[in-house]
Amino acid sequence: MNLLLKLSACGFVMAQLSIGSLNAQRPLDYVDPLIGTQKSSIGYGGTMPFVMAPFGMTDWTAQTRQNRVSVTSYNYDDQTISGFIGTHQPAIWMGDYGYVVVMPQSGPLHVSPDDRRLPYRHSHEKAHPDYYSVVLDAGSGHLIRAEMTATPRCALFRFTFPRSGTARILVEASRPGIFGRASVDQEHHEITGYNPHRMDDRLGPLSLPNFKGYFVVQFEHDPAVVRTYGMDDSSARLSRGAYAEFHPGETVLMRVGTSFLSVEQARENLAHELPDWKFSATRERLQVEWNEKLSRLQIDGATRQDKVRLYTALYHALLYPRLFSEYGHYYSAFDDSIHSGESYTAFSTWDTFRAENSLLTLLAPERIDGMVSALLQDYKEGGWMPKWPNPSYTNIMISTHADSLVAEAMRKGFHGFDRELAWQAVYKDAMVPPDQDTERRWLDREEHTPYEARGGLTYYKQLGYIPTDKTDEAASSTLEDSYDDWCVAQVAKFLGRDLDYRFFIKRSLNDRNLFNPELGLMNGKLSDGTWAPLGGRDDTTANRSISGWTEGNAWVYTWSPLHDQLGLIGLMGGAKAYDEKLDQYFRDGYNVHSNEPSHHFGYLYDFGGEPSKTQAKVREVAAKEYGYGPGGLDGDDDCGQMSAWLIFTALGFYPVNPASGDYMIGSPLYGRISLQLANGKVFRVEAVNNSSTNVYIQSASLDGHPLDAPIITWEQIQSGATLHLRMGPKPSHWASNWRPAAVAAN
Template sequence: MTRFAIALAMLTFGSLSSLAASKDAVSYVNPLIGTQRSAIGYGGTMPFVTTPFGMTDWTPQTRQNKISVVSYNYDDTTISGFIGTHQPAIWMGDYGYVTVIPQVGELRTTPESHKLPYNHASETARPDYYRVSLDAGADGKIDAEMTATERCSIFRFTFPTSAEARVIIEASRPGIAGMASANPEAREITGYNPHRMDAHLGPFALPNFKGYFVVQFQQAPVDMKTYGMDDAKAESSRGAYAEFKPGQTIQVRVGTSFISIEQARANLQREIPEWNFQSVQQNLRAAWNDKLSRLQLSGATDENRTLLYTAIYHALLYPRAFSEYGHYYSAFDDTIHAGESYTAYSIWDTFRAENSMLTLLAPERIDGMITALLQNFKEGGWMPKWPNPSYTNIMIATHADSLVAEAFRKGFHGFDQQVAWQAVYKDAMTPPDGDTTRRWLDREEHTPYEARAGLTYYTQLGYIPTDKTDEASSRTLEDSYDDWCVAQIAKALGRTKDYRFFLKRSLNDRNLYNPALGLMNGKTSDGKWAPIGGGRDDNENRSVSGWTEGDAWVYTWSPLHDQAGLIQLMGGAENYDAKLDQHFSGGHNVHNNEPSHHYGYLYDFGGQPWKTQAMVRKIAAKEYDASPGGLDGDDDCGQMSAWLLFTAMGFYPVNPASGEYMIGSPMYAQLSLTLANGNTFRVEASNNSAENVYIQSASLNGNPLDIPVITWEQIQAGSTLHFVMGPKPSEWGSKWRPSLISVN
């Protein structure tokens, strides 16, 4: 073995210090991945400086963010400031944000007027640190640096000697009744921003909602004033600024809160008690290294490492913390409570793989995250679909049921199980207000909480009719999966009658199978087949065909719990696999949207696992790379990244609440994952390469493994999963079939 090979082998099982002589795990993360639109796609990500699950994320602002526009885009050429944002995804809005703007020369307070050119050559972007040089024209350059804690940040601005220096704090935007006040003696600017961009999507007005901030300066300003957003001479206090003598390095620290200005100040004192930029940055780097270094791999290039460590970074951003040292503001009853809270669950996306990844990478957070959903239930009446930070009614079904079921299945006990049952039972049994008088349109404004829209029809007909409820076909199939999840929770709690009831109802997905087409097909209320629809962008999809961001091809295999039933409906595994062949060859697999994420793994169910092995490698190579444009589709709070992580490891949670993972094709020679229980799970792939994607044989802890499935318990035991890879398909795993659901 060469010295290089020995070094690679040591990487697999080593500690953080063995990652590389000169590089730690953070060094491989590139937060710019996903920030540029490219031939691959557009990830809609931002280069956040924040902690894992940080309450407030800090990013350079190249454009004014809004729903469908994020603050940073790689192709922009100017930066207008540095925003403390809570926007979790491109198609969601921001709330309670605050912007810090360095400036020289005359006072300019509109977003367009304080833009400064920059180039990527001067830019350093890491999870723990961001630096850029801003071109102030004839006045010189402003060097800007920032690092952060969970709720706070610290900036270091080095100003040119040619002009008076200024730091502007933008509390809000035109039309938003924010507030800023200046206290020169304390070197402090305080204020709040009540803006919620998604306020029109939910049922609640929140008169008490505000994002509070406290901004402190290390150096003494020569002047400090408030200003009006559109007129620098106005008396309004939409923002404030501090001015300094030229040529100084000014340190600025910012505390944020959703409770009060006093709490923002307390958060700042607790998280950044001293003016020590380097110490804050080192602590943040250590926090990320602790998480990132739990994954070790060999047989990987630096580009490979960047892909995987950046995927971990993206996966560990959400859900975000929403409590502040024992208390939290509830956006469900507009009051302050004692306890721990989280928000920004993109559940329709993340229940598939992101949440399952968190059970491996951050299991210490799972009980708190489930508890937060249950608190939302107690305070607002339902567990949310997409809290940002309140109800938004975005997407369909009640997949919080899946998160709760997965927590039960994997042995998490730090939440109230009886309240959990009440919450999922209400999801499954209580129609939303006005269920039969509304169509429940996508992003319909100011509606009651949507819950399982169409549930009235679902319980009466066994499906949701397309002529009564929008997205009815997709709702039927996804509600069936959620029924299966509720059944598993009932079983765990010894509620046998409820278990059998929901297990039987979870087979409602079969009511939409059209044997003449070999596809799922919506139905109208008179039992007739609805038009099949023509694709994700077909205008008929939602109102006539009943699909959500997809079509019949995308949704036919969507019942994650009932692939055995689908095999039976299609007339056997051979037909099932042939239909999957048509799905992929016909271009129906759209990886940049979540309903297709498990499709590459489905050949495991039909007895052709070699096709899964080839397909998931193909998707990974096509949809991801280590460039700014290397992420196809919105990352959706880590789901796109979690898919890549699982695929790299060689397995994927097709049914995340089952505790089972379907085996694909491991992407690296050796990979290990340090678990929270102290064990290490290892994946070894002899002869692995870009050509050798096919599993020839497999073993678990030295014993033959003949099925394409591993379990949560096997991973947690610290097992070694060993594959022998080759360039041609083999029969390995082909005899396994999933069990048909029995309701008897």
Template sequence: MRFPVVCLLVAPALFGAEREPLTFVNPLIGTAKSKIGYGGTMPFVSPPFAMTNWTPQTRQNKISITSYEYGDPTITGFIGTHQPAIWMGDYGYITLMPQTGALQTAAEARGLPFSHSDETAQPDYYAVSLRTADGKTIRAELTATERCAIFRFRFPESGTARVLVETSRPGVAGFAAVDPTTHEITGFNPHRMDAHLGPHKLPNFKGYFAVQFRQAPLKAETYGLDKQDASASRGAYAEFRPGELVEVRVGTSFLSVEQARENLRREIPQWNFEAVRGRLHAAWAEKLNRLQVEGATDREKTRLYTALYHTLLYPRVFSEYGRYYSAFDDQAHQGESYTAFSMWDTFRAESPMLTLFAAERIDGMITALLQNFQEGGWMPKWPNPSYTNIMIGTHADSLVAEALRKGFKGFDRELAWKAVYKDAMTPPDGDTTRRWLDREEGTPYEARAGLTYYKQLGYIPTDKTDEAASRTLEDSYDDWCVAQVAKALGKEEDYRFFLRRSLNDRNLFNPALGLMNGKTSDGRWAPIGGPADTQGNRSEAGWTEGDAWAYTWSPLHDQAGLVQLMGGREAYGKKLDAHFSGGHNVHSNEPSHHYAYLYDFAGQPWKTQAKVRELAAAEYGFDEGGLDGDDDCGQMSAWLLFSAMGFYPVNPASGEFMIGSPMYSQMSIRLQNGKTFRVVARNVSAANMYIQSAMLDGKPLNDPLITWEQIQAGATLAFEMGPKPSRWGSAWQATPISAK
């Protein structure tokens, strides 16, 4: 019976019971451009880590454009997308669009106006009213599973009622077939927008689909398949009686059409929209309920729980019930797989966040990276779904080291060692004959570009390799991670070797500037880059999406060494002051994300406390425009979550978290081991941002850090907060790495 279910849903509001976290999530946050910035997010309806995300489509997505932007006036379809971030492409996607009147296949012609007042966007459900050309309304509803979706389209009482299925866009040789006896449209889309960026051609790659209608269509046909016109899209459509509630379910697969049907049989076995929504609701509730917040307003809870929603979308599942297609050898395999690791971004805070909120998936994610290593020769840096050679460093090394440090054991440790060792010791093909430009086409897998020089000189020269200074500093951190893997596996000689090499970051410190500075192959200082670069040539300076100010503090593992290089904690703190006061901190991009927490290393933790609060207020809002910078697969959101809780993983593979300023009276995490970690902040407020004292399980905590073990033990971290800075935590000093 339906009546008791409705009562359960409305009763909390009637009697003033506590709202569940899911009701606070607003998937539209980050979809609009604003004075804060543009998050480039989409209002996905899908479970955590879903293989396929479903979203309304207001524009044709491509690299640098997402499917949905809040300010657009029309909807052109509902897309099953695999685009993980604005600067990445989509692949194997499928679009459905309800329409009336004459058949319109082109996106610009089929768009229908809508109003946000008629739009409902939730993680488990999306609904909107579309206005037809003759002033009538099509009501569209959507809910989903890990690989499938189910739609309800309510058409007007008169005119044509049609569902368009676009299998590919102009210039892409997609395919569709109609089977009127089974009420089904099947086919595939072979498009990979990022195909030009990686070394692999993948002739077997296809995004397969099975679209099934509950009602028998009056008419069903393909379109665009028999035309030689490359400007035409391809697909099929089905027409129904006017006024009908047309129900559609869609299965997606990267293995076959039959697997798409099998995914439907497993995930949506019955025509029951509400049951599918209920399961999706429960999946999100289980995750979101792990975070409990006290002392926050409803607006603040919306910001927090939406951030948690964003962090739980990636990496995405890329396997289908024990099998997966590998975009690294173009073959099908047995096992579990994930893709969409935006590692240059996410190794910093997103990956540590997943170890807290999705610990059950970490072993599978690391195993996926190791499978990529076996199938393609290297662990990837930005798989989408294959190698893309985007960004620098081999930060899969950090994910492996972090997993080992935190006690995850469900992956092949020796294979992990082989993978990180190759990253650290084997230069990519043609290393000294290429500049390795950002997103350079036609290159082999980039790995650690310039590694040949790094091994010879102790740095990567700016006149030989692009982005060389940034690469040197990030490779130094990755070397530290490789050292930790060696240590965990008892490889003492390798541990010492890579630990020493992790200090190569110090080779770029220019004492005359008090900043990191690229070097040329003959040992001369390169132009500094940024405002101080009179030549205005960032390429010669050697930076990646930044300058010397953005990268000086980037060796996450060696802040104590940087303190020494700068002449002590006071000088280090003054340089940080100059960084912030000079406008060099760009929170919309990841290299700056840990900088606010570095005052802990300067013996000035009260400045960390103030700066964290300042950034959270400036960079994160409460509505559609409330997210600065591309969310980068949850990294921007993870920063906010950690900062709200009052701690942050400056060195994510170390198992240590630096203390900031907790924002609410209590936040707790229900851990995978069944225990609960709590942060209590007495007297906290917007003004009372400064820590006066701290206790960990009733004992004084005098150092501005906590460890993974303390969190996993289910400790209670309690702060006394006040309106003025205190000296709490200022005596702590980090120990520099020894080169011996």
């Protein structure tokens, strides 16, 4: 690189650094989207540095590798970029669908990702939720500067090309073997097309012949050349992709609209969201949107590094579920038709029912009615609420935790959805076995099956548990179905269905049928009523089949009945035995925070009368599992669940049973932290004498009144109360006499 080019690149990087320094106190300036993008000694978060609006329909990121199931588009350790992708891949273990890729080039036309990739350096890369930029090395001393900002369904790019060589932008509609198409409008110099690829299409029961991800690409100034590629005739109107060429040295503005309805709707989305070519103004609008959301959380007494960690977690939590509607209409991936209304997708319910959804009820309550309505629309159009829509049924994970989302919304007073339809949906989950229920084992990621719903429900209704010799992951499913039964009971209660409430509250105690008193642990059962092999520490396919566990083992799942901790205390022989068993769980290394079934464990000592152990443990986990750089996230973020845990722990409380409206108190990470609520009030947590060593609560009050239980409620938070804690370096007896209420079985 010659001196002039070096100075140019350096000046560009410094200019971008100065943008973030103008308003250093804004929450957005603390967000580092690169956190979780690198494998490290902590783990791998599987995140990507998305430029997108909160809950946006399409995410935009640099593509350092071709994504697929188990591979994301961006990995920090890669040294080249082959494009900038508008992706809908929600998590590393899920696939993408309807994506589109663009790539600037200088020199000969290169179509394949391997041939077109260009080197870059992280020192010439800036990643923010509202803006991404990078300098690409096109060889022979040529540099291409790429910048992008976004709206919920569109992106605005700015490419600055070198002063010599061909300036080209390639648009990839689909990959080889995928029958997508691109076309060129020579008169308007516009590239349009669609991509029908759904990487997870074999994981559910539905074929969707009408599914397509549509796009429209427009340029501020007319290109010199616009052509298609991928067919023998390069001037053909339809092809796998297209490209536009410009004069050397140009700065090219390009906007991309996406849609799941039509090319025309993609064009309409551009008209709604990017009506002009003002790059800075578009970015500023996205900054305002992000700052409004992020500023609902305020922190005092934290270092800049800690604010980066926390606000990045909040950014991750505000990405999902994502919009799937477009100005009053949406494509349904459940009946392959277009409908009127609002829709969302990317509900990773097995992960997010635990804390992510609960966090959204606090920080994005304006979205909850629409999200629940989306699940109910899926029920109407496909027959069931989905467990992991991407964007259709995928049958990934177990149980029907959409029941929890519905129950939590009702518990917290949300009314903007059809409650009778909600009852029909949760009742079907709880009472109607899936097709071929006794003919299949319902293997994890089994292809081409009916919708799984509660696999093994036939046996659950007959025996009070799901036998491991009949259904895969049966022990875990029994325990999680019991919790979902409790949620269905709550929905019945809210709707005044007393008989249904009594039925499901009694059945919610089926978890107790798997407690093995000789082991003091939950244990799967065979269909003849005998105990199944307990299974080992490792989670393997064979282990799941034999012992019946899902991504865990008996130790992880023993405490999984989130609604029945008092019952578990009784089964174990009292609070002392319960706490000692928890001690052994942590001491022997069973807590794997990188996976969701362990997320509530640190808070369980509250139930056993030793809240000081909860206070120490959650501090320990937060320090160990959450870092500050690209490798600073232990475990797949799973649509915000890993991040939501950190935010709640920083606040000092956590929703162990999310549908109950109760939050168990831990140990807040900072001296003062507050939530700006949608009702205009502010809930505050004040932790006097808080520090890395003063982790123990010595006394607590709520609005000046003594608080003697390690619990606060949804109503207390919504009232704008102040939780005042006095912290110290040694355990105290605060709240040690509190016990949870029993689940009434009649």
